[in-house]
Amino acid sequence: MSTRMFRMMASFTLLALMSFCCSTFSQIGSKITGALGNNNNPAQSEPAADEPASSQSSTSESSGDYVFDEGGFQFTPIQGWQVNCSIGIIQMAAPSADTMYGPAFLIMTGDNPDEMTTDEAFDKFKNESTAAEIGKPKKVKVGGFPALQAEMTSTQGDITVKSLVVTSMLTAKRQFTMMAMAPENRWDEEVEPYFDDVLKSIKFITPVPGAGCPGEDPMQSTMDEPAPDQPQPADSIIEGPFSQYAVYATASSEYGSDSWSAMQATGAPNVENCEDSVNAWASVGATTKEWIELTYAMPVFPTEINIHMNYNPSQITEIQIIDTDGNAYTVVETYPEYVEFCPDVYQISLELTKEIYVDRVKIFLDQSVLGLGWNEIDAVELIGLPQGGAVSATSPGSSPNPPSTSASTSPYQTSELDPGAFAYDVSGYENDVIMGADVQYQSTDNAYVVGFMSGTQRYIVSLFIPKDDLKIGKVQMIPYDQTKAAKGNTAAIYINAFLYIAESGEYNFEVDPATGTLTGTFSFEARSKDFPDRVVTVAGAVNNVPLK
Numbered sequence: 001m002s003t004r005m006f007r008m009m010a011s012f013t014l015l016a017l018m019s020f021c022c023s024t025f026s027q028i029g030s031k032i033t034g035a036l037g038n039n040n041n042p043a044q045s046e047p048a049a050d051e052p053a054s055s056q057s058s059t060s061e062s063s064g065d066y067v068f069d070e071g072g073f074q075f076t077p078i079q080g081w082q083v084n085c086s087i088g089i090i091q092m093a094a095p096s097a098d099t100m101y102g103p104a105f106l107i108m109t110g111d112n113p114d115e116m117t118t119d120e121a122f123d124k125f126k127n128e129s130t131a132a133e134i135g136k137p138k139k140v141k142v143g144g145f146p147a148l149q150a151e152m153t154s155t156q157g158d159i160t161v162k163s164l165v166v167t168s169m170l171t172a173k174r175q176f177t178m179m180a181m182a183p184e185n186r187w188d189e190e191v192e193p194y195f196d197d198v199l200k201s202i203k204f205i206t207p208v209p210g211a212g213c214p215g216e217d218p219m220q221s222t223m224d225e226p227a228p229d230q231p232q233p234a235d236s237i238i239e240g241p242f243s244q245y246a247v248y249a250t251a252s253s254e255y256g257s258d259s260w261s262a263m264q265a266t267g268a269p270n271v272e273n274c275e276d277s278v279n280a281w282a283s284v285g286a287t288t289k290e291w292i293e294l295t296y297a298m299p300v301f302p303t304e305i306n307i308h309m310n311y312n313p314s315q316i317t318e319i320q321i322i323d324t325d326g327n328a329y330t331v332v333e334t335y336p337e338y339v340e341f342c343p344d345v346y347q348i349s350l351e352l353t354k355e356i357y358v359d360r361v362k363i364f365l366d367q368s369v370l371g372l373g374w375n376e377i378d379a380v381e382l383i384g385l386p387q388g389g390a391v392s393a394t395s396p397g398s399s400p401n402p403p404s405t406s407a408s409t410s411p412y413q414t415s416e417l418d419p420g421a422f423a424y425d426v427s428g429y430e431n432d433v434i435m436g437a438d439v440q441y442q443s444t445d446n447a448y449v450v451g452f453m454s455g456t457q458r459y460i461v462s463l464f465i466p467k468d469d470l471k472i473g474k475v476q477m478i479p480y481d482q483t484k485a486a487k488g489n490t491a492a493i494y495i496n497a498f499l500y501i502a503e504s505g506e507y508n509f510e511v512d513p514a515t516g517t518l519t520g521t522f523s524f525e526a527r528s529k530d531f532p533d534r535v536v537t538v539a540g541a542v543n544n545v546p547l548k
Contacts, residue, residue, distance in 0.1 A: 064076060069214065072208075075201045075202045075203070076198070103181070103191050104181055105178065108178075112174075116172070121175060134152050135152070145170055145204070147166050148166070148167055160183070162182060163179055242386050244381070244382055245382075247296060247297050248263070250292070251290065260278055260282040262281050273310070281378075285367070286374045287367050291362060291363060291365070294382075296359050299323075302358045305361060306346070306347050308380070311374060314375070316336070317333070318333050319361065321356075323358050336367075411540075419544040421542075421545075423436060424522075425539050434540075438455075443548060450545065464492075471512070471514075473508070474508045500534070500536055505525060521539075524538055
């Protein structure tokens with residue numbers, strides 16, 4: 001299955017599934033394109049030895065069944081269908097699947113933030129879903145667990161898409177979801193004969209956290225599980241804004257049903273140059289007034305909107321934000337104007353005085369004024385604070401104070417951490433505070449490569465420490481270079497599967513690393529390889545973590 005195929009299908013199905021597995025899908029908006037971009041053919045993709053520890057995914061089969069250890073389930077694929085695994089979701093598509101509508105299956109597990117029953121999970125899904133008509137659920141079994149199954153139909157242009165969704169709460173928080181979808185005229189012959197067999201083939205196994213997708217050499221964790229009476233450290237996700245890209249889009253018109261469609265404006269930017277591109281949205285007419293509406297997986301109290309335009313910017317006349325109750329608020333009214341740069345990012349900072357939570361952005365264009373032709377939009381980034389986060393600690397419209405760090409100091413002391421623990425702050429383009437969850441290794445013959453993963457897997461800090469240059473005290477980092485990473489002290493950080501590489505920084509080893517453990521502080525400034533204008537500062541500490 002191509003990256004584009006999965007991106008299209010995922011954009012459609014995420015609207016239906018995001019209520020089922022909230023914690024998993026809350027991070028996908030900006031992650032999905034980056035993760036798949038490096039993983040188009042997972043079975044043949046292996047991380048390079050000198051790449052930072054990352055959460056890439058892959059596939060495998062065992063005795064005819066597809067076994068997904070990290071997800072804790074296995075199933076029998078349909079013969080001739082293609083199976084892929086990325087960002088914790090299993091996708092199975094028919095050989096001739098349409099890039100927008102299937103036939104296809106999506107299967108996943110995820111942990112919800114709140115406890116609920118299967119009935120409550122389904123009711124939440126039905127109440128929050130406005131993109132489809134959902135039928136009355138019926139009771140079924142999946143892997144021996146009680147489950148609910150319901151039909152769902154949605155109209156996409158002139159295409160009616162039929163779906164079947166099955167969900168079950170395996171524990172009070174852990175949820176299983178399977179969805180099959182296809183154009184209505186292909187359902188009876190291409191999905192109906194197989195659906196029950198796939199459902200009956202599902203068996204649940206013991207999940208293996210951090211195992212990744214089958215077929216991949218997973219990065220092994222050596223962190224001991226906390227004792228039952230000790231709470232496990234978790235990310236502090238309320239200290240800064242959450243960045244996401246759209247998962248669904250509609251428009252007043254679109255130049256094509258695939259190329260130049262509204263859905264091309266979902267996901268992260270993927271048009272690098274100033275050009276007319278099939279990977280961006282364009283309206284039918286070149287001299288018309290148009291609009292595009294973007295939908296996001298997680299409602300947020302908005303603080304910033306970034307509109308990526310790759311052709312004839314900027315002919316925007318109005319920008320609206322739409323809250324979860326459907327109320328629209330105009331935040332920008334302007335006139336088309338010539339701009340110096342192309343491609344261009346239209347950046348809007350918001351300081352709202354009313355506490356609202358937004359899951360849609362609507363952009364209006366007038367292409368009749370400047371006579372430039374099509375104003376194409378590649379992506380729209382929404383940044384804000386999730387409900388229940390830092391908004392409650394500040395007045396509406398204000399932003400939380402980011403961690404105070406620099407590239408030369410760490411805000412943490414090793415004495416503050418338990419043995420085997422780590423902590424770090426991310427500031428700059430992103431702001432967050434991470435308390436130790438998982439330590440992973442991808443070491444080479446020449447260097448220790450130690451990965452510090454956040455509990456949500458949103459962040460992975462990778463430290464490169466050459467084995468032939470271990471010494472106590474301060475060590476200056478060198479700029480990260482993939483071909484030389486194993487030969488020099490350097491670092492990198494993955495943020496939502498996008499790689500940021502160190503440009504400068506330092507280690508301060510308090511204990512000689514030659515003893516086989518890592519204790520000390522680190523800080524570095526890193527720049528995104530995909531978006532050079534994005535820079536973060538990472539500063540943290542680690543206490544008595546084994547080097548392997």
